[in-house]
Amino acid sequence: MRRLLLYAAVLALGALALRVMVVPAEVCPALTPAAARGAIAEAFGWLERGMRPGGLYTYGYDRKHDAVSEDYNITRHAGVMFGLYQLAGETGDDEVLAAAEHGLSFVHANLLRKDDWTAFAEPGEDARLGASGLLAIALIQRRLATGDESEDDLIRGLGQFLAAQQQADGSVLGRWSLATESRVPGEYAKFGTGQALWTFALLDKLFPGEGWEKPARRLAHYVATRRDDVEGYVLTFPDHWSAYALAELGPGKLGEPEVAYARELAGILGLNSRLESQSGQGGLNRVFRGEPASGAGLGTVSEGLAALWRLSVADPRLADLTDNLSARLRCTAGRAVERQIDPVEAESAPRPLLARGAWFTEDGYTQMDHQRHPLSGLLATLEVLEAESTR
Amino acid sequence: MSFAFLLVALVTSVNPCRLRLVLPERRAAVALGALIALGSGAAVAAVGDAFLDALDITPETFRLASAVVLALEGARALVLARPTREPELGGLGAALVPVAFPLLLTPGVVMLALTAGGDDIVGWALAALGVAYALVLLSTFIPRSTRADALLAAGGRLLGGAEIAAGVALAVDSLHDV
Numbered sequence: 001m002r003r004l005l006l007y008a009a010v011l012a013l014g015a016l017a018l019r020v021m022v023v024p025a026e027v028c029p030a031l032t033p034a035a036a037r038g039a040i041a042e043a044f045g046w047l048e049r050g051m052r053p054g055g056l057y058t059y060g061y062d063r064k065h066d067a068v069s070e071d072y073n074i075t076r077h078a079g080v081m082f083g084l085y086q087l088a089g090e091t092g093d094d095e096v097l098a099a100a101e102h103g104l105s106f107v108h109a110n111l112l113r114k115d116d117w118t119a120f121a122e123p124g125e126d127a128r129l130g131a132s133g134l135l136a137i138a139l140i141q142r143r144l145a146t147g148d149e150s151e152d153d154l155i156r157g158l159g160q161f162l163a164a165q166q167q168a169d170g171s172v173l174g175r176w177s178l179a180t181e182s183r184v185p186g187e188y189a190k191f192g193t194g195q196a197l198w199t200f201a202l203l204d205k206l207f208p209g210e211g212w213e214k215p216a217r218r219l220a221h222y223v224a225t226r227r228d229d230v231e232g233y234v235l236t237f238p239d240h241w242s243a244y245a246l247a248e249l250g251p252g253k254l255g256e257p258e259v260a261y262a263r264e265l266a267g268i269l270g271l272n273s274r275l276e277s278q279s280g281q282g283g284l285n286r287v288f289r290g291e292p293a294s295g296a297g298l299g300t301v302s303e304g305l306a307a308l309w310r311l312s313v314a315d316p317r318l319a320d321l322t323d324n325l326s327a328r329l330r331c332t333a334g335r336a337v338e339r340q341i342d343p344v345e346a347e348s349a350p351r352p353l354l355a356r357g358a359w360f361t362e363d364g365y366t367q368m369d370h371q372r373h374p375l376s377g378l379l380a381t382l383e384v385l386e387a388e389s390t391r
Numbered sequence: 392m393s394f395a396f397l398l399v400a401l402v403t404s405v406n407p408c409r410l411r412l413v414l415p416e417r418r419a420a421v422a423l424g425a426l427i428a429l430g431s432g433a434a435v436a437a438v439g440d441a442f443l444d445a446l447d448i449t450p451e452t453f454r455l456a457s458a459v460v461l462a463l464e465g466a467r468a469l470v471l472a473r474p475t476r477e478p479e480l481g482g483l484g485a486a487l488v489p490v491a492f493p494l495l496l497t498p499g500v501v502m503l504a505l506t507a508g509g510d511d512i513v514g515w516a517l518a519a520l521g522v523a524y525a526l527v528l529l530s531t532f533i534p535r536s537t538r539a540d541a542l543l544a545a546g547g548r549l550l551g552g553a554e555i556a557a558g559v560a561l562a563v564d565s566l567h568d569v
Binding site: 025 | 446447448449451452453455456459460477478488492493498566567568569
């Protein structure tokens, strides 16, 4: 009997260890459309209050040291514009549109124009794939939100830069060197590839018959079949931009390799969502799961899951993923809403208006993309919630 | 999770070869113990979904925990091919201790039953568990001898290795699932 009790005790301890180390509870706060809209409005407020002369936005804020960051990043600048144009398109709100248009003057002052293409790059700097891709995406969102064709030439020029970076195997190089006046071989952009893919897909839809489908299909095939190996990712790279792109291309333009890739991407984003939902800001969850995701992390997972949800609804080959994608999306978006600094919490910050509506990391820092990604993610989640309520 | 996978995972977790080395020689007790264990496994699987809900764990995540248990159990079988004999209750009581518990209701079986419950494939799990326990019963027809024991120990090790592989496959499955 004693031996049996000892055995039972070992099992109980093992179960406890499993619970703490492998399967802590996945905490998913309930998410309502009203709460999501409120969080979007607060995130927008942070970005709008950050408008600075020269078409810039506030880059970052360190709450612990009450320091506003003097850094800037043009890719994130384009990202902010993208999010704001998305929101303007959804709401038709002139105030939102004005905040997005604010960033245009900085864009026009930082263009590298060549005979065949235009890139978004600061004077004297190399042209990077991600900045131009994301700017093209932002300007296409602008076009969709306003119908204004005044930036069409710039959109095409940016697209041509991305196409000029494309190699024979479909991949796209991450940088164009000002010093050598040529592409930098062997250098890829972590997120730039997915941004280029989505840009091609959007361009194909916006300007059909102009030849954008071919680079889109070639890049999609590369991303689906070779990118992780070539660019050195052990697991499938959780690329929300590629998720956007796959949803944009839609079932008609996706072959079996691309659909298989969409499934893998859903898996890795789902895993990220589940792991994040097990993290906590203290206690054993903090020890075994690390720091909870930043606002950018929560937002990118939401953006990716929502895009793949749209694709799974449209493509019967992925229909079995729809329910789980929805569940993970609701969970991640719910956690994003819960972790945003509300007006009451913001009062305790040295500068409440730089804290309100923001998502801070554990060390008390936030930057523009920590607000922009959740804004886009929650917008996409709202679309899913609304679609599900009518299904 | 396919039926074939469940079958492999449950058979390797029960490990009839290794078990044969410590099973009581009374076949009736083994048969009754298998029925008790099968009934218990069915009960565990039936509450699997509710259990995971109560713990706030998705089935996809719980698969990872099952994978860890399978891998550890497999490693134990690989390293300790000859288990020590468990104390027995008298008469048919041996069906309960040690046959049903701890020999047949292994941690791996319990975890896989819960996993199957979470995945709504309780029927498959019970069928696979039934096959695993039938193999245990069949193993009692193997007469014990030095040579037979050596072969059973080797078979137990082989199944232990297979259980580790099943654990790895389940972990990969968990990592790929949404």
